[in-house]
Amino acid sequence: MNTNLENNTVVKSRTSKKKKKAKAKKRRVIILSVIAALLMISIGGVFYVKTTVDNYESVIYPGMKIQGIDLSGKTKEEALKLIEEKYKKSVEQKKLIMTAGDKSYVVNYADMKLSFNLDDTVKSVFEEGKDKGVMEKFKMIKNPTEKDHQLKFTYDNKVIENKIKTMESELNKNKVNAKIAKAGDGFDITPEQAGMKLDSKSLQEEITKAIASSKETEAEVKVKAKLVEDKPTITKAELEKINTKISGFSTSYENSTQARAVNIEISTNTINGTLLMPGDSFSFNTIVGDTTPDKGYLEGVVIVGDKFEKDYGGGVCQVSTTLHNAVLKAGILPDSRLNHNLPVGYVEKGLDAAIAYGWLDYVFTNNTKYPMYIEGYAGNGSVGFNLYSNSALLTGKRYEFYSETYATTPFETKVEEDSTLEEGTEVIQQYGMEGYKVKAYRVIYQNDVEISRELMNNDTYEPTPQIVKRGTKKAETAKPSKPDENKDKEKDKDKEKDKDKDKDKNKPN
Structure with missing residues (x-):
């Protein structure tokens, strides 16, 4: 009995071990199958991802637009x-x-x-996303974001x-x-x-x-x-607002030549009617311009250095000087003004204003709060300017001016040789004048009571040299006649007498 039990036990034990081995083997097969399946799926997935990504390497990714136009999948x-x-x-x-x-x-x-x-x-x-990794690319393709x-x-x-x-x-x-x-x-x-x-x-x-x-x-x-x-x-x-005359000044040119008178009248008429709004500046050279013959200017006497010479526009400095004095009487001091090199005869020394187009200008500014109208007139030997503005400027103030000479410089005499004058002859071409140093003052009166006196300008007038032309031409002397020439002359005289006798014979009685 015991032997049989032992044998049965051994048989059962072996059978159990076989069953366990079979189950283990089956389990391994299942695991390997699953692994194989997963591997196959993984390989297939990778292949699918790669194939999908590769398909978009030559085209534009989904969701890409330009100006709202969908370009997905386009080359x-x-x-x-x-x-x-x-x-x-x-x-x-x-x-x-x-x-x-x-x-x-x-x-x-x-x-x-x-x-x-x-x-x-x-x-x-097209290149958007092309530089990314495979999975990022796959994600852009499968889950596109519009752009x-x-x-x-x-x-x-x-x-x-x-x-x-x-x-x-x-x-x-x-x-x-x-x-x-x-x-x-x-x-x-x-x-x-x-x-x-x-x-x-x-x-x-x-x-x-x-x-x-x-x-x-x-x-x-x-x-x-x-x-x-x-x-x-x-x-x-x-x-x-221009309703009254605020100043005026005039000078005479009645002794001037016709050419000088014409120049004065043309330049005065050019200035006449000039309007200066508050803050506007007047420039003589801008308004009058160059004194060229095409404008009608003639040759007149002008001051060049220390000499009087002829040039177009001679006389216009009298116009600028006259205007300067009208401006001064309005209570306005000029922005730019220079005296002549030589004194002039139409105003006191220190009250003149020279101009030369291109380099010497006369400028002043309307420093009032009202517009200003300049009226200029010239004719019958008189040139003048009237300034018009608002009556509010007439506050009872009056401006007067005077000058004083505090130094003089004698003139020198220059002798210039002249081959057209006979030797020993002297002619004064330009008379000399002294030079001056002058101070000009402005005196301000309020209701005819002096309230201030101020130095306006300090001017220097160069002396005018006296220019003498001295002749260098030699006097001609008579040449002595030769003896043969004298004989010939006597023969000619005798012939002339014979001719006269023949004429007398032919006269009727």
């Missing part, structure tokens, strides 16, 4: 063609329309020399600028300042007229913004131009 060439058809052509057909009032001005985009950055933009879109790229283009703004210039020429209306002219004892005033001006700067800014923000679907880009009022700087109301 660069296909994307370029699509953009040209759907965007570029539509942009080239657009119009820029500028309106001003009831007028419209059109610029075709096709005329603006458009230049698109198509190649660069498409290349940028819309904006296409840029440039254009020739010259076309627009030219159109704006056309608008300016058609729309701009020049302003007209009020004008004033002396009429008898009063003035005639022409009212001002407001102008209209295109705000070109803001229009250009608006155009630039409108072009940049417009969509390709918009066939027309519309911009409204602004017209602004261009107000005159001189108004009738301002000119009406």
